[in-house]
Structure formats: structure tokens, C-alpha cells
Amino acid sequence: MLKRLSPGDGGLFSPPQPAKLALCMRIPSYRLCFVGLTLAVTGCSADGDPDNQGGNSGHGGMAGMAAGGGEAGSSAGGAAGNPGGSGGSGGSGGTTPTGGTGGTGGTSVPKVPFGVDKRVANPTCIAPARPTNAANDPFPKTIADTGCFDAVDVHKPRPALIPFEVAAPLWSDAAGKRRWMAVPDGKTITIEADGDFTFPIGTVLIKEFELDGVLLETRFLIRHTDGDWAGYTYRWDDAGNVATLLGDVVDYRFVNDLEWQFPSRKNCLACHSTSAGRSLGPEIGQLNSEMAYPGTGRANQLATLDHIGMFKISPGDPKTLAAYPSPTSLAGTVAQRARAYLHSNCSHCHRPGGAMETAIDLRYLTPLAETKACNIVPSKGQFGLPDSRIIVPGNLSDSILRFRMSSTTQNVRMPAIGTALVDKLGLEAIDAWITDLKTCP
Numbered sequence: 001m002l003k004r005l006s007p008g009d010g011g012l013f014s015p016p017q018p019a020k021l022a023l024c025m026r027i028p029s030y031r032l033c034f035v036g037l038t039l040a041v042t043g044c045s046a047d048g049d050p051d052n053q054g055g056n057s058g059h060g061g062m063a064g065m066a067a068g069g070g071e072a073g074s075s076a077g078g079a080a081g082n083p084g085g086s087g088g089s090g091g092s093g094g095t096t097p098t099g100g101t102g103g104t105g106g107t108s109v110p111k112v113p114f115g116v117d118k119r120v121a122n123p124t125c126i127a128p129a130r131p132t133n134a135a136n137d138p139f140p141k142t143i144a145d146t147g148c149f150d151a152v153d154v155h156k157p158r159p160a161l162i163p164f165e166v167a168a169p170l171w172s173d174a175a176g177k178r179r180w181m182a183v184p185d186g187k188t189i190t191i192e193a194d195g196d197f198t199f200p201i202g203t204v205l206i207k208e209f210e211l212d213g214v215l216l217e218t219r220f221l222i223r224h225t226d227g228d229w230a231g232y233t234y235r236w237d238d239a240g241n242v243a244t245l246l247g248d249v250v251d252y253r254f255v256n257d258l259e260w261q262f263p264s265r266k267n268c269l270a271c272h273s274t275s276a277g278r279s280l281g282p283e284i285g286q287l288n289s290e291m292a293y294p295g296t297g298r299a300n301q302l303a304t305l306d307h308i309g310m311f312k313i314s315p316g317d318p319k320t321l322a323a324y325p326s327p328t329s330l331a332g333t334v335a336q337r338a339r340a341y342l343h344s345n346c347s348h349c350h351r352p353g354g355a356m357e358t359a360i361d362l363r364y365l366t367p368l369a370e371t372k373a374c375n376i377v378p379s380k381g382q383f384g385l386p387d388s389r390i391i392v393p394g395n396l397s398d399s400i401l402r403f404r405m406s407s408t409t410q411n412v413r414m415p416a417i418g419t420a421l422v423d424k425l426g427l428e429a430i431d432a433w434i435t436d437l438k439t440c441p
């Protein structure tokens with residue numbers, strides 16, 4: 001049977017957490033939640049107000065929570081504004097997790113100022129030249145040849161690889177993921193006005209996938225010397241010992257009763273689009289969260305990257321910066337969680353210039369009024385629902401966005417590619433938001 005792991009829980013890398021029990025009740029302006037043994041007081045003044053997607057939400061300890069530790073509260077701030085526009089309050093607005101587990105399934109990971117102490121030289125994990133397909137093509141054929149993993153243990157990243165996690169992950173049929181960045185020595189990351197990271201030429205970004213303890217593939221997004229990016233994936237053998245480069249074709253593998261699809265190189269770039277800046281996860285709102293760094297402890301990712309000099313210009317104190325909540329947590333508001341989900345799972349295709357023949361813009365920072373979704377007649381079919389709109393406040397069955405997300409039918413389902421199963425927890429986050437919406441701004 002297919003086991004539903006919550007995003008971020010990887011059977012192999014971080015044993016599934018026991019289900020969290022949350023009991024919540026509303027008193028006039030707060031929501032009181034008892035989660036496990038921890039008490040969280042959640043300001044909910046911003047919840048339920050469709051025009052108010054945000055204001056300040058405290059995201060302190062969000063990662064600790066995502067990792068199954070304590071429960072974070074959000075601040076009671078409810079000032080109108082773009083979601084995340086004014087950032088979090090660094091945990092001061094709520095109860096801070098005391099027992100963040102950092103995905104290690106029960107062991108408490110200590111909090112440290114920085115997850116990495118200093119930048120480690122990176123002599124080997126550097127973008128290779130594009131593959132030529134010639135007989136003597138030097139493009140690495142197996143993961144052992146890439147220079148990014150340990151020469152003896154190919155599962156172990158080299159010290160120069162910096163691990164990272166995203167607050168709102170992409171749903172990939174409950175697969176667990178590990179992510180790293182490898183930036184060439186002496187080069188730095190530029191932060192764009194919208195918070196998106198632009199990596200220097202030569203950068204290698206890596207994401208490893210496993211499902212129910214089975215290693216599936218390790219994807220490489222590489223910025224070549226011509227300045228553009230390309231995607232490649234290495235498929236692990238059944239024993240999980242050797243990962244071999246796949247050609248530019250879609251490949252398949254069964255894990256229990258799920259048919260896993262290895263995307264083609266074209267598929268990579270359909271999502272890793274130019275309009276989305278090719279790299280997708282690394283941006284301020286996604287990395288302004290804590291992660292449990294192997295061997296050190298829990299630390300804010302932006303502070304860590306800044307500390308070791310990875311940024312061309314420091315973004316400043318993370319507490320002053322946008323922080324997307326984890327969609328499956330209780331951090332932030334209902335609207336912020338839903339918008340973070342849509343941002344991560346949909347906006348790489350649905351954004352201006354996304355070339356998807358639809359006008360909707362599902363980026364987190366786009367005000368709801370400008371998403372071209374709320375009370376807008378769908379341009380790509382109403383599926384027999386005459387009163388349907390892309391989003392209808394308070395009405396799930398007439399909301400086509402929700403309808404498509406809950407479908408598994410080819411050409412209806414959303415996201416269009418990359419998943420076979422409906423993301424039940426993701427859908428819950430969207431449903432809670434649409435149900436809560438009163439009107440379109």
C-alpha cells in the first residue's frame with residue numbers, strides 16, 4: 001500500500017513522525033491549540049478575512065515544527081498586506097518549539113547560531129560541459145563520477161555541498177527529498193528584488209528522491225558556462241548502490257503499486273522555466289526557516305548562508321524578511337499556508353510569462369486581486385459546472401482550481417506533470433482557505 005508521509009518526512013532520511021494530534025478552540029481573537037504536549041496560541045485575526053492575506057506572521061520555529069518537534073504559534077498580527085511581505089517575528093509571537101526534532105525522529109537537535117561554520121572549498125562539484133553524446137563524452141555517467149558525492153560512499157555528499165530545505169515543498173507523491181547546493185569557489189548568490197536566488201555560472205543544485213525507503217533518483221540542475229541551466233537525473237539501481245545518468249527520455253519504475261516517473265530533460269525545464277528563474281526552491285521566503293544541519297544543529301538557513309559568505313549582498317536580519325509558512329503546519333494564517341502551497345506547487349508554471357496559456361498568477365507575493373483567479377471564469381473549461389470560477393469564495397465544488405487539484409485525470413489534473421497521486425494534505429490547506437474566503441477583493 002502507498003503510505004502517505006507528510007512532506008519532508010522521508011522514510012529513509014527522516015523516519016515518519018507520529019501523527020500530531022491537535023485540539024483547537026477559538027476564543028475571540030486567538031485560536032488555542034494543544035498539539036502533542038505543546039500549547040500553541042495562534043492569532044487568527046487574519047484568518048477568514050479574504051482581503052487580508054497576511055500582515056505579520058511569526059514563523060519562528062517553523063522548521064522545528066515541520067520537523068515534528070514543537071508547535072509554533074503565529075503572532076496575533078493581522079495588519080493588511082501581502083502575505084509574507086513584512087516577514088515573521090522570529091518566534092516571539094508564539095510559543096517556540098522546545099523539542100524540534102529536525103527530522104531525526106525523536107532526538108532533540110540543539111539550536112545553534114549557524115548550521116555551517118565556514119565555507120568549504122569546492123574543487124570537484126562544478127558544472128560539467130553539456131553532454132555531447134559522443135563515445136568519449138566526459139559528462140559524468142554515474143553519480144560517483146559527478147564529484148559531488150564521497151568517493152567511497154556515494155550516498156554521502158562532499159563537504160562543500162550545502163544542504164537546504166524549503167518551507168513549502170513540492171508534492172511528489174509523498175517522496176522524501178534531500179537537497180543541496182554547490183557553488184563554485186569565489187562566487188556568490190545574488191538575491192533578486194522578489195527574493196529569488198540567482199546562482200553563478202558553474203553552480204550545481206541537487207535533489208535526491210526516495211519513496212518508502214527506496215532510493216529512486218538524484219536530480220542535478222546545472223548552470224552551464226553558456227549561462228543557461230539544464231536538468232539531468234541519475235536513476236538508482238534496485239540495490240540503491242549505483243545511480244546512472246538517464247537519457248532525455250521519460251523512464252518508469254514501480255515502487256509497491258505506484259508507478260514513479262523519471263522526468264525527461266525537457267520536463268525538467270517545463271517546471272524549471274526561464275520565467276521562474278530556473279532554480280525554484282532557493283528564495284528568501286522558502287529558506288527563511290530553520291533546518292537541522294547534519295552534525296551541527298538547528299539554525300536559520302538564511303543566517304547560515306549569510307554567515308559563510310554565500311550572498312553577494314547580505315539580505316539582512318532574517319526576522320525582517322519574508323518567511324513562507326509550511327502549508328501543512330499551523331504557522332501563519334490559513335491564507336498564507338494555502339498561498340505558500342500554490343507558490344511552491346503551481347507558480348513555476350502559473351506566473352506571468354509562464355507560457356501556460358492561462359492568465360492565472362499563483363505566486364505567493366501576488367495579491368489575491370491580481371491572481372486572475374478569484375471569481376474569474378476559467379479559460380480552459382468548466383467541466384460541466386456552469387457556475388464555476390477558478391476560485392469561488394466559500395464554495396469548494398464550484399472552484400475549478402480545487403477541482404483540478406483533486407483530479408487524477410490526464411489533462412484535468414493539476415499540477416499538469418510530476419505527480420500521480422492527489423496531495424491530500426495540500427488539498428486540505430487549499431480547502432480550508434477557499435472555505436474561509438468570504439469575497440474576492
Ligand code: HEC
Binds near residue numbers: 207
Ligand atoms: C512538476 C514540476 C517539476 C519537474 C518536472 C521537475 N522539477 Fe525540479 N523542482 C520543482 C520544484 C517546484 C522545486 C522546488 C520545491 C522543492 O524542491 O520541493 C524543484 C526543485 C529542484 C531542485 C532543487 C533546486 C531548486 O531549483 O529548487 C533540483 C536540483 C531539481 N528540482 C532538479 C530537477 C531536474 C533535474 C528535473 C528533471 C529531471 C526536475 N527537477 C523536474 C519542480 C519540478
Ligand code: HEC
Binds near residue numbers: 379405
Ligand atoms: C507543469 C506546468 C503546470 C503546473 C506545475 C501546474 N499547472 Fe495548472 N495548468 C497548466 C496548463 C498547461 C494548463 C492548461 C490546461 C488545459 O488546457 O486544460 C493549466 C491550467 C490550469 C487551470 C485552469 C485555468 C483556466 O483558466 O481554466 C487551473 C485552475 C490550474 N491550472 C491550476 C493549477 C494549480 C492549482 C496547480 C498547482 C497545484 C497547477 N495548476 C500546476 C500547467 C501547469
